[in-house]
Structures are given as structure tokens and as C-alpha cells.
Amino acid sequence: MKLLIFVTEDAHADATVDALVGQGLRVTQLATTGGFLRRGNTTLLVGLEDNQVERTVGIVRQAAPGTLALTMDLERYERL
Secondary structure (H helix, E strand, O other): OEEEEEEEEHHHHHHHHHHHHHOOOOOEEEEEEEOOOOEEEEEEEEEEOHHHHHHHHHHHHHHOOOOEEEEEEOOOOOOO
């Protein structure tokens, strides 16, 4: 399992979430602030199987160029 963390500009957030959810992925959206000018960003958390990583990064790349993508291994992912 992997956790993908995407940090994108607020202006791209809705289109990115729509694109991910449209492909059957679950997304948690967080309002964040960062960068030199402390502009508003949106951080998206997506838990998925290892074999879905490249496809998911491709979806975000098309919806929101310039987005920061981080990939982390998950020991456990469970929907309660």
C-alpha cells in the first residue's frame, strides 16, 4: 500500500479531486498554507495499491501541472 500526498494550488484542487474521484479513487482534501509567500494550497491524501501509483500520478499531472507529489509506504490502510 502507498499513500500519495499531492500539494497543489487552490485553483487546481477541485478539478484534481474530481478527476481522481471520477477514476474511483478516494481522496482526503486538506486546506494548507506554505511556500515563500505563504499562499493557500490544497493537500490531497490518496491511499492506494502499489500498482495504482503511476496511473494516479498521471491523472494529477494532467489536472494540475506543477503539483508536488510525495509517495510513502503504508504499513496499514483501513477504512473504518
